[in-house]
Ligand SMILES: Nc1ncnc2c1ncn2[C@@H]1O[C@H](COP(=O)(O)OP(=O)(O)OP(=O)(O)O)[C@@H](O)[C@H]1O
């Protein structure tokens with residue numbers, strides 16, 4: 001009965017000072033939402049990188065042109081596009097610890113066919129590609145070594161491309177024109193999902209490497225060579241073997257540095273984690289700052305209203321409130337505001353991360369621990385600064401509380 | 406013999422500010438019985454408010470004894486003090502001390518919410534009755550800033566009497582009011598006193614003190630005079646006179 005009355009008094013008091021209540025809750029809302037979202041973004045980015053790497057296939061080894069910069073890792077297009085089909089052939093002939101090898105010849109452009117046109121990337125690869133990338137066909141078939149040697153104008157569509165150009169009918173057997181070169185579609189890839197930068201893995205067309213090389217990329221060099229090792233355990237040995245072969249192929253003498261970089265997934269992962277760690281630290285600091293700013297906001301509002309509230313406490317004491325009544329009231333107020341602010345903050349962060357996940361390329365992955373952490377921190381600030389001055393005031397003589405300035 | 410409700414002996418209060426000691430009250434002995442109506446007078450700084458705060462259990466004496474209704478207050482726990490303030494005493498301040506942004510009704514209801522003894526069934530109803538009886542039935546849902554000074558003070562009086570206290574204390578209740586409104590407030594006090602509630606109030610104005618039954622005068626923290634009033638004024642009649650005066654003035658204009 002008594003406590004019910006005091007909670008009634010507390011809720012009334014919250015409603016009476018809507019502005020103060022709102023500002024207090026706002027500090028908590030912003031603090032909680034900022035922390036949860038920031039950490040979710042950092043975590044999401046890290047997850048994306050991990051996903052992408054694991055989607056590469058666990059035995060994958062990537063050879064890229066150019067020496068690896070000391071300390072850092074050379075990623076993708078180096079300054080030397082010096083790989084040739086002879087390099088690929090040599091690896092195929094001599095390497096013993098691999099199950100497949102493919103050159104990657106990159107090109108891209110406007111594709112016309114089906115119901116309209118579509119801009120996408122075209123990769124020239126070998127028939128080993130599917131196995132190396134542990135990818136599967138949804139329908140049709142993949143091209144063969146004969147197609148590569150014959151420069152056949154056949155292609156396999158990524159599911160995204162197939163969906164966009166042939167939403168209604170079966171693309172297999174149909175013609176498309178890639179940069180005005182007619183290609184016959186012989187297969188469609190299964191869906192693979194998103195890459196770390198949010199683009200679709202499935203927005204791609206695969207074609208025989210030599211066809212792409214000569215017809216589309218204008219005889220440019222091969223941008224990378226991808227190899228799959230026989231097993232994860234054999235990756236170090238396979239790398240060593242590949243290095244020997246490549247050095248021989250490039251006629252490097254002893255003492256000369258490698259003009260290529262060989263990386264397995266672990267190397268890629270370290271490089272990527274390095275980057276996303278920096279991101280996480282950065283975002284974490286931003287989040288920490290906003291939590292502190294939110295906390296200071298709460299503090300300010302509470303302290304500014306201390307005079308008014310001390311007088312209020314004096315009035316309540318003078319008409320017979322016990323100091324425990326005052327404490328319960330203020331604690332209730334602080335808890336209600338912190339809880340409401342915390343819940344709104346968490347909801348806000350869920351909303352923001354939903355928007356991020358669905359309308360931007362940025363993934364956000366909300367972690368329950370962070371919700372808990374942000375919630376309890378903001379709550380603690382709210383409760384402490386709502387409660388502590390009240391505790392002090394409730395110990396005063398009523399007359400001293402009334403006179404407080 | 407009426408029952409003694411206030412008894413102080415050697416009641417003293419000393420404020421220490423830095424090196425300076427201010428003796429606000431020096432060994433005050435007062436006896437007040439149930440049903441009395443006492444006006445406390447004295448120059449500014451003579452210790453009137455200090456005495457009221459001690460009697461009202463809002464503050465504690467430096468030395469001396471204070472018995473309320475026969476109970477020794479020095480033995481009270483903080484919670485007992487709170488109960489006394491809630492049950493026995495209604496305090497009316499010069500500055501009203503109403504909760505801002507809070508309706509008259511909710512202000513008056515407040516002491517009932519802190520009541521631990523009666524188990525009051527319908528505090529809202531009780532608060533309404535208290536407001537009606539001091540003539541503010543039509544202002545229940547106004548907040549203090551929407552009320553005149555006299556109305557605010559009447560809300561404060563309603564709040565003081567809602568818990569049916571034995572004692573109403575008022576420190577310069579009309580200090581912020583014009584004389585007409587002041588007389589109105591005094592007529593409320595006289596009415597309450599007639600119902601048996603003991604009233605102690607502080608006033609600066611001799612004219613208003615004559616509405617009481619007894620005057621205690623303080624000087625420099627000591628009681629210098631303590632006497633019963635022979636020609637007591639009736640606030641209702643004074644009010645009637647004031648009204649007639651203003652009607653006459655209206656005719657003159
Ligand atoms: N909280 C306090 N701290 C220090 N001194 C105080 C305090 N309250 C009152 N005094 C001092 O005690 C003395 C008596 O003050 P009190 O307020 O009781 O006077 P008063 O008779 O009510 O005066 P007034 O008619 O002006 O209200 C004064 O000298 C005053 O300065």
Ligand SMILES: [Mg+2]
Nearest residue numbers: 453454455576
């Ligand atoms: Mg005074």
